[in-house]
Amino acid sequence: MSLKSICDTTYKGVLKHEVFRLLQLFYPLASEATRTLLLQRIKHSDDLNTTDEDVEYREYQTYNLLFWLHRTDPGCQLAAQEFEAIQRSYPNFQPREYPDLTHWGSVRAERDVSDIQIDELLKQNPEALLLDLFSGREEAQNRQEFFTVIPEAVAKSGTWGIQLATALQTVQNRNPALWGDIWNQILIGLQRTILQNDQWVKVLNLVQSSSVINTSAENLIDLLEQGIRKSQGAIPQSCLCVAEQIAERLWICINTDMTPEEVNSDSNWLSRAINRPGGSLAQFWLQTLSRRQPALNTIEDKIPPNFRQYFNEVVNGSSCAAAMGRVILASQVHFLFSLDPQWTRSRLFPLFNWAEDTKQAQQAWHGFLTWGRWSEEMLPDLMPLYRQAFQYIPANLANTELRSQFCLHLASIAIYGSTNPMEEGWLREFLISMESCDRQQFAFHTGSRLRSIQQDAQQNLWGRWMSHYWEQRNQSVPILLEQAEWEEVMKWLLHLDAVFPSAVERVCSGPSFSLVDQFFYYMLQNKNYEELYPDALARLLLHLLKATTTSFHVCQYIETMFRSLMQHSTLHPTLQQICDELSRLGCQNALDLSNLLND
Numbered sequence: 001m002s003l004k005s006i007c008d009t010t011y012k013g014v015l016k017h018e019v020f021r022l023l024q025l026f027y028p029l030a031s032e033a034t035r036t037l038l039l040q041r042i043k044h045s046d047d048l049n050t051t052d053e054d055v056e057y058r059e060y061q062t063y064n065l066l067f068w069l070h071r072t073d074p075g076c077q078l079a080a081q082e083f084e085a086i087q088r089s090y091p092n093f094q095p096r097e098y099p100d101l102t103h104w105g106s107v108r109a110e111r112d113v114s115d116i117q118i119d120e121l122l123k124q125n126p127e128a129l130l131l132d133l134f135s136g137r138e139e140a141q142n143r144q145e146f147f148t149v150i151p152e153a154v155a156k157s158g159t160w161g162i163q164l165a166t167a168l169q170t171v172q173n174r175n176p177a178l179w180g181d182i183w184n185q186i187l188i189g190l191q192r193t194i195l196q197n198d199q200w201v202k203v204l205n206l207v208q209s210s211s212v213i214n215t216s217a218e219n220l221i222d223l224l225e226q227g228i229r230k231s232q233g234a235i236p237q238s239c240l241c242v243a244e245q246i247a248e249r250l251w252i253c254i255n256t257d258m259t260p261e262e263v264n265s266d267s268n269w270l271s272r273a274i275n276r277p278g279g280s281l282a283q284f285w286l287q288t289l290s291r292r293q294p295a296l297n298t299i300e301d302k303i304p305p306n307f308r309q310y311f312n313e314v315v316n317g318s319s320c321a322a323a324m325g326r327v328i329l330a331s332q333v334h335f336l337f338s339l340d341p342q343w344t345r346s347r348l349f350p351l352f353n354w355a356e357d358t359k360q361a362q363q364a365w366h367g368f369l370t371w372g373r374w375s376e377e378m379l380p381d382l383m384p385l386y387r388q389a390f391q392y393i394p395a396n397l398a399n400t401e402l403r404s405q406f407c408l409h410l411a412s413i414a415i416y417g418s419t420n421p422m423e424e425g426w427l428r429e430f431l432i433s434m435e436s437c438d439r440q441q442f443a444f445h446t447g448s449r450l451r452s453i454q455q456d457a458q459q460n461l462w463g464r465w466m467s468h469y470w471e472q473r474n475q476s477v478p479i480l481l482e483q484a485e486w487e488e489v490m491k492w493l494l495h496l497d498a499v500f501p502s503a504v505e506r507v508c509s510g511p512s513f514s515l516v517d518q519f520f521y522y523m524l525q526n527k528n529y530e531e532l533y534p535d536a537l538a539r540l541l542l543h544l545l546k547a548t549t550t551s552f553h554v555c556q557y558i559e560t561m562f563r564s565l566m567q568h569s570t571l572h573p574t575l576q577q578i579c580d581e582l583s584r585l586g587c588q589n590a591l592d593l594s595n596l597l598n599d
Contacts, residue, residue: 020068028073029523035078042066043082062086063093071095074408075448087371089231091274091283121146121153126164133182134174147185154189158199161186165206172210180215187212187219191226194233204235204242213246217253218277220246225280228287240288244306247284251310254278254321261320268399269327269366278314278321282328285310286335293339302339311336315347323363326351331367337378345381352385354392362396365389369405379417386410387426390433404441411445415453415461422465422472431479439479443488450495458498466492467502474510483513490515493540494523501536508539512547521557530564538565538574545581555587562593572597 027035042065063086069076070083087093121129133146154161165186172179190203203223207213213220224243227235235243254277261272273279289307296302303311314325329336330351337344350356351364374382386409397403410430414421421427431439453461473481473489496503529537541558562578565571575597582590 023069024072027069027079028076029526032078035076039066039069039078039082059086059090060093063090064095067095073448074445075451077452089229091229091371094271117145117149118152118156121149122157122160126160126167127170130164130167130171130182134171134178147181150182150185151189151192154186155192158190158193158195161189161193162199162202162206165203169206169210176215180212183212184216184219187216187223191219191223194230195227196233197236197238200227200235200239204239204246207246208242213249214253217250221250221254221277221280221284224250225284225287228284228291237291240291243284244288247281247288248306248310250277250281251313251321254281255313255317255319257320258318259320261323268370268402269363270331270370273324273327273363273367276320276324278319278324279328281321282314282325286328286332289339290335303336303343308343311343312347315351323360326360327363327367329367330364331371333368334373334375334378337375341377349381349385352389354388354396358392358396361392365393365397365406366399366402369402369409374409374413374417376418379413379419383413383419383424383426386413387429390429393438394433394435400437403438404445407438407441408445411442411449414446414465415449420465422468427465427469428478436482436484439482440484440488443485443492447488447491447495450492453495455498458496462496462499462502467499467506470503470506470510474506481511483516486511486513487515487517491517491520491523494520494527497527497532500529500533504533504536504540508543512543514547514549515544516550518552518554521554525557525560530561534565534568534571537561538571538578542574542578542581545578545585548581548585552585552587555582555585555589558582558587559589559593563596566597 027038030038042062063083066079066083066086069079073079129146150164154164165183168179168182168186195203207220224235224247227233228243261276274283285307289303292304293302296304311329314322314329316322317325329348333344333348336348348364352361352368354361389406393403393406397406410421410427413419414427419426430442450458450461470489472478473485490507493500493503493507524537541561545558558578562575565575576594579590579594579597582593
């Protein structure tokens with residue numbers, strides 16, 4: 001199947017499940033060139049006959065496919081970069097429970113509205129239309145139909161929507177409730193249309209000069225948040241000051257609700273936050289701050305006073321909006337740290353302290369683990385928080401994906417950071433305090449990260465902490481080594497070319513588990529270790545085969561390596577033992593290999 005066929009199939013839904021499974025199996029084995037080509041094809045999928053109305057749907061399909069590849073191979077930096085980029089562009093997109101299935105919840109609510117109804121409405125004069133509505137001459141049924149069609153009409157013609165909003169200014173006092181309802185429908189439609197710069201000026205001035213901020217805060221926040229991050233038709237730079245002034249007034253409106261937000265321990269606070277006004281408004285401020293950075297490069301204060309005031313009120317606030325805003329700020333702590341480390345240390349890092357406020361810490365970690373990332377400069381402040389979290393996460397973070405992300409952070413720090421996890425003791429603390437699933441995830445993510453490490457870095461890691469760590473785990477220090485964790489550690493062998501013989505020594509001197517994931521042998525045969533390290537490879541195969549007690553279905557992979565190892569006569573005694581083990585496991589090629597060895 002060609003790369004084009006793969007992409008077309010996933011967008012059209014034909015054999016989608018099968019193709020996703022195919023990608024899951026072979027993407028981790030693909031070369032960097034093949035991965036790059038596939039990702040380029042995914043990014044440039046505009047030729048799939050989608051209309052303008054389908055853009056958001058198509059973008060979600062792209063997001064869904066990139067999420068699948070990223071989840072399939074978390075260690076692939078190419079897929080990670082593309083997925084993180086589209087997630088930043090569409091922060092409201094969330095992964096599906098079953099990305100490989102065709103049916104999914106729509107990104108936006110669909111209305112049963114015909115094009116004829118929309119076109120008929122667009123032909124009407126907004127002022128005359130409002131006159132009929134506010135005079136009461138329109139029947140209730142017609143009025144409801146009108147509300148249904150407004151968002152679609154505005155989405156189709158932003159100009160008509162602005163005309164309707166302008167006409168509304170003259171009739172507010174006649175029926176404030178009806179006035180607010182119509183404004184809400186207009187704002188919903190404006191979120192889905194592409195506004196030109198002059199149209200943004202008109203919309204923001206209309207909002208600024210009316211009381212719509214008080215009656216339609218949620219829809220107005222959504223308009224600002226979507227407007228600031230659009231790649232086409234975004235709020236222009238010249239309008240940012242007005243947009244910020246409106247955002248300040250919106251914050252006053254929503255910062256009064258003290259109703260606590262509750263989610264289950266296995267839910268995600270970030271998912272809740274991006275769908276709440278407080279979280280959406282925080283995203284607007286952060287996106288706007290990012291947009292302003294080029295103009296702030298020449299000054300020391302990278303966070304202007306109005307932004308700093310808003311951020312402080314969010315951090316200190318007790319409202320629901322403030323809580324949701326803190327989740328968003330925590331998710332972007334790396335960005336804010338790069339602008340003002342001192343402010344971030346004093347105001348944001350305390351949010352992660354479990355001992356101060358368990359719920360607030362849970363919210364902060366949810367945001368940070370989903371979208372955030374660490375940096376070397378942040379580690380002196382972050383490592384004590386990571387270490388403290390070991391004691392709290394098992395009881396307060398049931399969400400398996402977030403737990404996995406926590407382990408990914410630690411694995412990345414162990415691989416890329418300057419910290420020594422063994423000498424500093426945090427890895428020992430992690431192993432003791434966390435659960436077996438977390439230890440398995442740490443080993444898994446460490447292996448994933450090793451894939452991108454060059455040989456000199458492999459040697460450095462091995463000498464710095466990895467060899468000692470493996471030796472300790474073989475002895476079940478500081479806690480029992482279980483099968484699932486051992487299997488993941490075993491896979492490190494596939495990405496430690498520079499120290500493969502030493503790593504094999506660690507395997508053979510450790511416990512003997514029966515390897516369940518026999519796909520390991522397929523990957524092993526592709527490493528060319530029979531040429532580079534024939535002695536170590538033969539010893540490893542014999543050790544693993546002796547421990548195997550389950551059904552064995554990969555005899556052909558052993559044969560491939562066996563035939564290459566046969567040229568080394570000193571290995572023949574070991575190879576004969578391998579033949580004996582293959583025979584015990586029921587491999588039909590065992591006798592043929594033994595005869596070849598004795599010819």
